[in-house]
Amino acid sequence: MKIIFYKLLFSTLLCFFYSCSASEDYNTDDLQDPIDNSKRILSLGDSYTIGQSVCESCSFPKQLKDSLVNNNDGVTFELNIIAQTGWTTSDLISNIVSENPSNNYDLVTLLIGVNNQYQGAPFSLYESEFPQLVQMAMSKVQGDKTKVIIVSIPDYAYTPFGQFSGDPSLTSTEIDMYNAFAENYCNENNITFVNITDITREGLNNPDLVASDDLHPSELAYTRFVERLLPLAIEKIQ
Structure with missing residues (x-):
């Protein structure tokens, strides 16, 4: 027993x-490491980036974020905007330095230059500071230029305000000069450049593209910006 x-x-x-x-x-x-399902977007610019005179969720960065959420199930998106009405390239540089955002973003957009033109700053200032801003944008995505999108400057000459502010044809010519420099720089350095200026040049024929202040793009105009930006953004955040 x-x-x-x-x-x-x-x-x-x-x-x-x-x-x-x-x-x-x-x-x-x-056991597996937890999956990080969050993405971070940084948008740099001026009044066109904050969405002057449109609702809080109507600016192109916020519409872009919402569209990315809708196209990426289970992924959360955080948006940080460094922009203010009236900022020139110099203002944006100093505010990026002072705010010192982290370098772990997944996507950066940059739209800047209209106030250099409107305030009559020397074009040489843009020629020196725009490349500096592109480099600063790249630094916020760990130096990965494939995660940067440069957006062209809208043409405010095609708004009621622009028609009575200076010479509209000269405004358009100067904005073309700014955009040509930015696009050429991007092409030479293999950085994504998205042209949205043509959309804003429909503003006189289609008043729905102009905000209530008769100057800035409307929610609809920003929606059309995002239609061009979204496919590129989806590709870049993968």
Whole structure:
């Protein structure tokens, strides 16, 4: 009887040992690092970036964020905007330096220059500071230029305000000069440049593209910006 008892006890202990070992091995193999389902967007610019005179959720960065959410199930998006009405390239540079955003963003947009033109700053200032801003934008995505989108400057000459502010044809010519410089720089450095200026040049024929202040793009105009930006943004955040 004792022999049978000890055999049973030994068998029980052996089963218990292997059961525990199997369980521990399973749990160890099954452990995985948590998946990070969050993405971070940084938008740099001026009044066109904050969405002057449209609703809080109507600016192109916020519409872009919402569209990305709708196209990426289970992924959360955080948006940080460094922009203010009236900012020139110099203002944007100093505010990026002072705010010092982190360098772990997944996407950066940059739209800047209209206030350099409107305030009559020397074009040479844009020629020197625009490349600096592109480099600053790249630094916020760990130097990965494929995660940067440069957006062209809208043409406010095609708004009621623009028609009575200076010479509209000169405004358009100067904005073309700014955009040509930015696009050429982007092309030479393999950086994505998205032209939305043509959309804003429909403003006189389609008043729905102009905000209530008769100057800035409307929610509809920003929606059309996003239609061009979204496919590129989806590709860049993968």
